[in-house]
Amino acid sequence: MIRATVDRAFAPTRGVLAEAGEMVILTGRTIVSAVRPPYAYGAELAAQFMFALRLCWLPLLIATVAFGYEAPGLQAANFLVLFGALDRLGGFFVLASIREFAPFVDAIVLAGVAGTAITADLGARRIREELDALEVLGVDPVKSLVVPRFLALMLVTGLFDIYALVFGVFGGVLATLVNNEPLGPFWATFFNNATTTDLWGSVVKTTLFGAIIAVVCCYKGMTASGGAEGVGRAVNQAVVITFLAIFAFNYVFTQVLLATHPALTTIVK
Template sequence: MASVQVPARIHGLLGEAGELFVIALEGLRRTWDVRTWFWEFVEQSWFLARVTSLPVILVSLPLGATVALQVGQLAAQLGAQSATGGAVVVGLVREVAPIAAALIIAGAGGSAMTADMGARRIRDELAAMEVMAVNPIHRLVTPRLWAASMVATLLASLVIVAGAAGGFVFNVLLQDVTPGAYFDGAVSLLQVSDLVVTLLKSWLFGLIAAVVAAYMGMNCASSPVGVGRAVNRAIVVAFMLVFALNYVITTVYFVAFPPRI
C-alpha cells in the first residue's frame, strides 16, 4: 500500500502548530512555581496595561457610538428605539469586547513581546539561560502568558464600559431615548452566561496572543530583519487564530445557551 505524501508546506504548518501547543503547555506546566516568575509577571502586566488601556478606550467609545447611531436609525424606522441600548450592550458583551481586547493585546503588547524575545535570541540570551540550566520558557514565557491573559480579561470589561458609554451619549442625547429605556433593554437581553463566556474568551485570546508572540520571537532569524518579520507574522497569526477560535466558541455557546428573546 503506497504511503501518502504530505506536501512540505502543510507539513511545515502542522509542525508550527504543534510547536505552539508545546510552548503553551510547557509555559503553563510550571505555573505552580510562582516565586520564579512573579515579579516578571507584575512587570509585564503593568507594561501591557500601560500600552493598551488608552487605545482600548479610544477604540471603544466611537465604536459604541457608531453602533448606537446605525442601530438607532434602523430601530427608529421600526418604532423600537428603546431596543437600541439592548442591541449595543449585548453586541459589546458577546462579541466586540473579547475581540477588541485580543486585537489590542496582539497588536500593541504582542508585537513588543515578539521584539523582546527576538532581541534576546539575537543576543544569545536564550542560549545562555539554557547553558545555566534555566528554562527560558518557564522564566520568560510563563509570566507573559498569565500577564496577557489577565490584562485581556480586564480590557474586555473596559471595552464594555467605554462602548456602552459611547452608545449612551449618542442614543440618549441625539436620538431622544430615555436613559432608563437604554439600560433596561440591555439588562433584559443579557444573561449571566454571556458575561462568563466573554471573560473566558478574553482570557483565551490573550493567552493565544502571548503564545504566538513568544513562539515567533524565540524562533525568528538571527538578524534585525528577522525580528521585524517575526513581529509581522505574530500579529497576523494571532489575529487568524483569535477569529477562528471565536467562531468555534460562539457557535458552541449559541447551541448550548440559545439567545434570550
C-alpha cells in the same frame, strides 16, 4: 516520483502544521512549568502586567468608545429609528458589545500593542543570543520568560474585557443621546437582556484570547532568526497568526456557548 511530487505539493502545509504543533507544545510546557514549583516568576509577572496595562489602556479606551459609538451605535440606531424602536438599542448592545465587539476590540488591541511588544522583545533577545545565554546559565526561558507573559496577558486581557465593554456600552449611550432619545429605555432593554452568562462568557473568552496572544507572540519571538529583519518578520507573522487564531477560536467558543446555553438565543422584550 509520486512521493516526491506529493511531498513538494504539501511542503507548505507541513510547515504550517509543524509550527501549529510547536505552539501547542509550547502551550503545554508553559502550563506545566507555571504549575510546577518553584514560582520564581512573580516579579516578572507583575512587571509584564503593569507593562501591558500601561501600554494598552488609552488605545483600548479610544478604540472601544469609537467603535461602540460608530458600528453598533450609530449604524444600528439609524436602522432602529426607522421602526421607532431605538429603545431596543440597549438590548442590541448586550449582543453586540458584551458578547462580540468588546472582546474583539480588546483582543485586537492587546495583540497589536502588547503582543507585538512581546514578540519584538523576545525576538531581539533571541538575536542577541540572550536566550541562549539564559539556557547556558541553567535558566529555562519558558519558565522565566514565557510563563509570566502568558499569565499576565491572560489576566490583563480578561480584566480589560470589562473595561472594554463598559466603554463600548458608553458608545451606545452616546449614540442614543445623539438621536435625542432618553436613556431610560436603553438601560431597560439592556438589563432585560443582560445575563451573568453573558458576562462570564465574555470574560472567559477574552482570558483565553489572552492565552492565544501570549503563546503565539512568545513563540514567534523565541524562534526569530535572521537578524533585525528576522525580528520584523516575526512581529508581522505573530500579528497575522494571532488574529486568525482569535477569529477561529471566537467562532468555536460562541457556537459552544450558544449550544450549551440556549437561553442566550432568545431576545427578551
